[in-house]
Amino acid sequence: MMNADLLLTLPILFPALGIALCALFWSNKNAQRAINLAASIGLLGSAIALMAAVHDGTVLVTRFGNWDAPFGIVFVADMFAAAMVLITGVMAVAVGVYGLAGNIEPKENAFYHLLYQGLLLGVTGAFLTGDIFNLYVWFEIMLISSFGLLALGGTRDQLDAGVKYVTLNLIATTFFLISVAFLYGLTGTLNMADIARVLPTVENQGLVTTIAVMFLMAFGAKAAVFPLFYWLPAAYHTASAPIVAIFAALLTKVGVYAIIRTFTLLFDGDAGYTGPIVAGIAIFTMVTGVLGAASHFDIRRILSFHIISQIGYMLFGIVVATPLAVGGSILYVIHHIVVKANLFLLAGVVNRAGGSFDLKKTGGLYRTMPMLGVLFLIPALSLAGLPPLSGFWSKFTVIKASLDAEHYILAGAGLMVGTLTLYSMVKIWNEAFWKAAPENATAAMQSWQADRRTRLIMLSPIVALACVTLTIGFFAEPFVDFSMRAGAQLLDQSVYIDAVFGPAEQLAEVNP
Amino acid sequence: MSSLILTTTSRLILPAALIFSIYVLLRGHNEPGGGFIGGLIAAAGIAVHAIPRGRTGLIALLRVWPKALIGAGMLLGIAAGIPALLLAEPFLTQQWPFASLPIGTTLVFDVGVYLVVIGSVLTFLSYYLEN
Amino acid sequence: MEPVFALAFGVMVAVAAYLLMSRNVLRIVLGLLVLGNAANLSIFLAGRLDSRIPPLVPAGETMLVGGANPLPQALILTAIVISFALVAFTVVLFESAHRRLGTLDAEAMREAEPRPAEKSVTEPRRSAPAKVTEHA
Numbered sequence: 038m039m040n041a042d043l044l045l046t047l048p049i050l051f052p053a054l055g056i057a058l059c060a061l062f063w064s065n066k067n068a069q070r071a072i073n074l075a076a077s078i079g080l081l082g083s084a085i086a087l088m089a090a091v092h093d094g095t096v097l098v099t100r101f102g103n104w105d106a107p108f109g110i111v112f113v114a115d116m117f118a119a120a121m122v123l124i125t126g127v128m129a130v131a132v133g134v135y136g137l138a139g140n141i142e143p144k145e146n147a148f149y150h151l152l153y154q155g156l157l158l159g160v161t162g163a164f165l166t167g168d169i170f171n172l173y174v175w176f177e178i179m180l181i182s183s184f185g186l187l188a189l190g191g192t193r194d195q196l197d198a199g200v201k202y203v204t205l206n207l208i209a210t211t212f213f214l215i216s217v218a219f220l221y222g223l224t225g226t227l228n229m230a231d232i233a234r235v236l237p238t239v240e241n242q243g244l245v246t247t248i249a250v251m252f253l254m255a256f257g258a259k260a261a262v263f264p265l266f267y268w269l270p271a272a273y274h275t276a277s278a279p280i281v282a283i284f285a286a287l288l289t290k291v292g293v294y295a296i297i298r299t300f301t302l303l304f305d306g307d308a309g310y311t312g313p314i315v316a317g318i319a320i321f322t323m324v325t326g327v328l329g330a331a332s333h334f335d336i337r338r339i340l341s342f343h344i345i346s347q348i349g350y351m352l353f354g355i356v357v358a359t360p361l362a363v364g365g366s367i368l369y370v371i372h373h374i375v376v377k378a379n380l381f382l383l384a385g386v387v388n389r390a391g392g393s394f395d396l397k398k399t400g401g402l403y404r405t406m407p408m409l410g411v412l413f414l415i416p417a418l419s420l421a422g423l424p425p426l427s428g429f430w431s432k433f434t435v436i437k438a439s440l441d442a443e444h445y446i447l448a449g450a451g452l453m454v455g456t457l458t459l460y461s462m463v464k465i466w467n468e469a470f471w472k473a474a475p476e477n478a479t480a481a482m483q484s485w486q487a488d489r490r491t492r493l494i495m496l497s498p499i500v501a502l503a504c505v506t507l508t509i510g511f512f513a514e515p516f517v518d519f520s521m522r523a524g525a526q527l528l529d530q531s532v533y534i535d536a537v538f539g540p541a542e543q544l545a546e547v548n549p
Numbered sequence: 550m551s552s553l554i555l556t557t558t559s560r561l562i563l564p565a566a567l568i569f570s571i572y573v574l575l576r577g578h579n580e581p582g583g584g585f586i587g588g589l590i591a592a593a594g595i596a597v598h599a600i601p602r603g604r605t606g607l608i609a610l611l612r613v614w615p616k617a618l619i620g621a622g623m624l625l626g627i628a629a630g631i632p633a634l635l636l637a638e639p640f641l642t643q644q645w646p647f648a649s650l651p652i653g654t655t656l657v658f659d660v661g662v663y664l665v666v667i668g669s670v671l672t673f674l675s676y677y678l679e680n
Numbered sequence: 681m682e683p684v685f686a687l688a689f690g691v692m693v694a695v696a697a698y699l700l701m702s703r704n705v706l707r708i709v710l711g712l713l714v715l716g717n718a719a720n721l722s723i724f725l726a727g728r729l730d731s732r733i734p735p736l737v738p739a740g741e742t743m744l745v746g747g748a749n750p751l752p753q754a755l756i757l758t759a760i761v762i763s764f765a766l767v768a769f770t771v772v773l774f775e776s777a778h779r780r781l782g783t784l785d786a787e788a789m790r791e792a793e794p795r796p797a798e799k800s801v802t803e804p805r806r807s808a809p810a811k812v813t814e815h816a
Contacts, residue, residue: 044632053627060620061666081575103633103642147616170755177762181769188773197791198775200705203770207712208700214719214759222726227751275792581736585761673768 041097044087046113049123050448051079054312055154063147077133080157081126082121091119092519094252094526096536098167106537107231113167116523119292121164124374127288129157131498135382137278138494148185148484153283155182160287164294166209166536168216170227172295176213176259180206183288186280187272198272205268216251216415223248227394230537233302233530248306249311258301259292262352263321266345270329273344274394278385281337285344293351297366300355300368301527316447318358323349323454330461334396336384336469339461340377343356343420347373351436353451354524357442365434365525368516372419372427372509379416379502383409386495387469392481396465401474405482405522410470412496415503417466419496419510421459427509430517555601560671566594574663578651584659588666595667596674605679607671615671622664687727692718703787705774712770716763720756727752 051161055076062068089099097114126323133153159179166172184206188199223244224235239245268291273281281305304311319543326346330339351373354366386409391399403410419426422433424443432455439448474482485492509516526532568592577583599607608614632654633642647654699711727749735747744750763777778784781791 040637042637042639043634046634048626050640053623057623057627058619060616060623063614063616067808095569099639103639129750135615170758174758174762178767181766184766184769186775191780193780194792196773197789200777200789201775201792203773204700204705204708204712207766207770208715211715211719211763214716215722218719218722218726221723221752221755224735271793377721387573473809669765676772 042099044090045097045099045114047083047176049078050155050160056151059151069150074133076154077129081130084123084126087114088119088123091116092104096532098536104185107226107228110164110171111167111537114165116526118164122161124371125160127377130142131281131502132283135495135498138426138491152182152185163291168227171227173214173217177211187276194275198275202268202272209255215257216255217250230534233534245373246310252299256292256295260348261289261345262318262348272343273341282378285381286374289344290374302533304532312356315352319349319352320450323450327454327457336394340380350435353439357438359438360525360528362438363527365438367523368520369431369435372431375502375505376416376419382499383413390476390482390485396468399478400472405471412503413501415506417462419506421462422455425510427506430513551601559598563594563598566590567665572597584662585666588663592667604675607675616670618664618668622661625661627656629654681729689718689721704786705784705786709770713767720759723752723755
């Protein structure tokens with residue numbers, strides 16, 4: 038049995054080692070591929086071990102450098118964090134394997150593998166850390182890796198997208214840093230468990246609400262919610278398929294994770310004020326996202342807008358704040374990561390086999406590859422929320438939770454957006470799979486059918502992720518049960534605080 | 550950019566900067582200093598050496614690509630945390646194997662930071678020297 | 681001292697907001713720099729300004745008495761290093777975007793999201809971009 042220190046360190050140790058070794062062997066492409074895959078598998082393995090240790094509700098804590106809790110940096114793994122790390126590991130391996138099909142996409146220059154591991158390091162660190170400033174640092178590691186990955190090809194549209202992506206994200210992180218500074222000025226501590234202890238005793242509760250809204254804006258920009266999402270549709274569709282798949286899986290979800298974490302642990306005091314704001318944000322995010330998707334004909338742009346629309350559902354947990362709703366949000370995040378990444382991977386296949394990402398220039402894929410059509414329908418219908426796929430259960434729980442809490446507009450918007458999602462998925466199906474192939478698409482199809490190795494590399498992660506979707510769909514019970522318990526655990530702050538400080542300890546003196 | 554003055558003086562500046570950087574690195578144990586600032590000083594010295602001599606001069610001096618320095622530094626930084634894990638203590642807990650000497654994993658970590666800083670500054674520099 | 685710092689923070693954020701709203705990407709970089717420094721100032725302010733003594737523990741003692749709060753300094757150092765790396769990257773990115781796209785006007789950068797009607801329009805929509813490029 039491994040101890041908590043080891044369990045919590047390994048998930049960041051593997052990507053860190055991956056970066057170091059990639060930098061050492063930066064001129065050797067094969068070595069880099071092997072390192073990338075090995076580090077991703079290591080991350081997945083350590084995430085499984087971590088999950089095995091916390092799935093029963095225990096909260097693991099490690100104090101780096103053995104410094105005591107409010108002063109040193111702690112890593113905390115509760116059920117939510119462990120689930121996110123596990124799904125990160127799954128995506129790391131799946132997309133990592135897909136990326137091996139490379140040579141054309143991604144343009145595999147010396148930095149791809151290094152930045153890929155950097156992204157994983159930042160994401161994993163952000164999920165596990167229990168220190169708000171440390172969270173900022175992990176955000177930055179994740180960001181700079183994503184900047185590099187986005188601009189990796191150096192094409193004109195990527196550079197254009199990079200300018201907007203970098204500017205808007207830098208503003209958001211700087212805003213996050215300023216919010217951290219204000220929170221520190223108010224509470225005199227950066228440890229999230231310590232902040233959670235101190236915040237209710239702060240005299241000026243109005244300031245706490247102000248800071249809460251500042252955090253909501255900073256994380257909201259990361260999560261691509263309604264008025265702050267413009268960087269996402271400006272950038273995502275320019276990157277190559279594996280890169281945009283890992284972005285779609287992880288980047289916005291870190292923002293959602295940070296919102297859920299801070300608003301369940303820290304800012305739960307004034308839900309009467311922030312609740313309606315978040316409800317409005319959620320509704321507008323869902324509706325604008327899905328309408329934006331309806332207007333586009335590039336698969337990647339359609340899917341990018343759907344990321345935004347789905348983020349809205351994940352905010353239900355913050356609006357309603359019952360164990361059912363928070364659990365539903367957690368289930369939604371997990372389901373969405375698998376499904377959305379899989380759709381982007383499929384978009385890469387459509388491009389490779391059908392000749393284009395543009396729906397008007399491709400087609401006829403069902404005639405030549407009926408199995409690919411089935412593979413597409415699994416995540417596509419799951420995204421739209423049709424039973425019995427994973428999307429149905431996650432949509433069902435969040436909408437039921439909002440109906441229970443009498444948020445009828447929220448629930449209605451959720452149901453309507455589900456229908457419109459189906460419209461976009463049917464559009465992709467009709468254009469890419471159903472209609473006859475245009476003239477120019479046959480050459481791409483021939484080269485695709487000739488290259489057996491690439492087909493195997495690109496299709497195996499898609500099949501694996503489709504199996505995950507089906508598993509969540511047909512054997513929903515353990516997943517729903519786990520999410521509900523994780524949601525209940527999130528709503529009970531004392532579990533987190535006691536794990537960090539030990540149950541008996543009194544409120545430590547605030548040391549500004 | 551070749552300049553006789555810079556080429557000549559850099560012969561003096563480089564060793565001085567390197568020695569001073571190592572002094573600052575070791576001093577960081579208990580007083581202001583450490584791997585980060587030491588690395589910056591060393592990188593400044595190397596940059597003064599490299600600017601008049603170009604990218605080939607930089608690589609000839611370092612013998613390795615600057616990116617490899619980053620990798621080596623990160624490996625040292627990770628390695629500094631491993632002994633604590635093996636002793637079932639939290640990652641990066643300081644270990645002092647010699648009772649009388651102040652040499653421990655902290656120094657290893659600082660040397661790692663030193664190398665990462667040199668490597669990243671010189672990586673940037675080598676791109677500018679290329680153009 | 682606090683009001684002075686608070687005012688300086690406000691002015692810097694205002695300057696940054698003004699620069700960020702410019703269409704010239706060069707000014708946007710400057711705006712990001714000023715905003716980052718404003719954030720650092722706010723951390724410094726949040727850590728209280730009551731002492732000017734360096735936070736060094738004298739040899740032979742174990743407690744820090746009367747020194748400034750060392751935590752904001754550590755945070756700011758971290759934030760400065762991070763923002764240095766980010767700004768360095770941003771400058772390189774913007775420079776190569778300028779070289780490839782031939783403009784510094786953020787409004788004219790529409791490579792990733794072309795206007796639907798743009799194909800039929802032959803004349804540039806506005807003449808302002810050329811002037812902005814020259815100015816930089």
